[in-house]
Amino acid sequence: MKVRTRFAPSPTGYMHIGNLRTALYEYLIAKSCGGDFLLRIEDTDQKRYVEGSTDIIYNTLKTVNMNWDEGPDIGGNYGPYVQSERKSIYKEYAEKLVELGGAHYCFCGAREEESEEDDKVPTKFKDPCKNISLEEAKARVAAGEPYTIRQTINKKGISHFHDEVYGDIEIDYDELDEGVLLKTDGLPTYNFANVVDDHLMEISHVVRGNEYISSTPKYNLIYETFGWTPPVYVHVPQVMKDAQHKLSKRNGDASFQDLVAKGYLPEAILNYIALLGWNPGTDKEIFSLEELKQCFTVERLNKSPAIFDIVKLTWMNGCYIRELSAEKFHELAMPYYEQHLTRRLNLQLLSSVLQPRIETLKDIISQTDFFENLPEYNLDLYVNKKMKTDTEVAKKTLVLSLDILKTVDDWKNEVLFEQLKNLAVANELKNGQVLYPLRIALSGKETTSGGATEIAAILGKDETLNRIEQALQKLG
């Protein structure tokens, strides 16, 4: 049987990191063995629908290169791939399930939300409509009475199923809730739609969050009643924000697009989340999507929840930035330069200075601010014990540096560095006594990306001389 997996998000606004990880695992399961990966939009709750969501889903999958073989936009042999367009299919199967005894018509109104205050524990819903005869129910439906179709669970005993990650799970049929399968509006709930669609679309492996473990026996019951074969189940643990809370939109936690906006590279994000709950069994940590396809196996999926660690993602992003070609890095940095820097600078050199030092593209902003405007700084900055400088030394060496720099025409880092090193030697000074004060004069900051001569080279001759003169004035 061909391996077919699906990513089935609801279009509710944005791409959650946990969802993206689920999609990745689905993609890898299919692609590691030449199977199909498809995209299905689960929009059966029209109340939660958010305009533009499907584009976010498409764009996210495209930017991380997870291409789907079938989907709403490209079609396929199992369409339509949007659940709201499959309404008649669900109705047909729901009615069939009623005939088979796996469901019944229900005329109870929607259950009222229990107020949080009275701490009554949730109890299983006992549906009185279960006892209405099929004939009577059909008559009421024909008469136009609003109805839902609910799952009927008469089975007793223990249900068993196997999960690829959690192993064998046993749940008592008594625990199962006779949930609504087809809503009053004629649309199915997830509980029904996923079963019908996964079967009709010949999905072989269902990957989803482990919060579905407890309802899986209900789905199996539906498969059983229809005489269908259930898929292979792969329940994956949650991605957590901390030990108590899972990552959620409600807490304003990072989504894929938020992370990209914060300067993280899509490849790095994907690499990081692949390792949240899965490991290759080796020490290798940097994986391209292609490499993941080669070595991914469900056996190495983890059972326990994983906390999303932005610090480690940041490190990994730094690795990806350093691996970029100089050209590519410059291209990615350019929008940040354009937005934050107006001064004429040697941007190529700036990129080469920045690339090994930053961890997210957004770091560019804080690392380059002093180029635009020399910040106010305290003269204490010139005092550095290790460099053996203080304001007196600074005054002296800046004068010397200014003189020599005025004569330099070939304004390149190597040339500047050579000149100033020679100057230090000629005056029996340590390199640091010349270079440290110069860097302070040019940047006004205690630490900077790049050394004094690199900064000078980036700034250009005019502004460099200008800032040295300003510094000398400041030093009196």
Added chain:
RNA sequence: GGUCCCAUCGUCUAAUGGUUAGGACAUCACCCUUUCACGGUGGUAAUAUGGGUUCGAAUCCCGUUGGGAUCACCA
């Protein structure tokens, strides 16, 4: 509350009865050095807990504790 699930350094994890419990991030120290960063070297740091089983347990079993999930006309 019922039911189900989970439990190794702060974090992500490796070790499928025998390891000085390994790696990575973070952190600390040192080296490199034109500040910072990169890079390099080294250090601190974990089997939640109590019982079994076994020659031997992080690993298997039971209890305890802690955490999570679920019990919607949401997915």
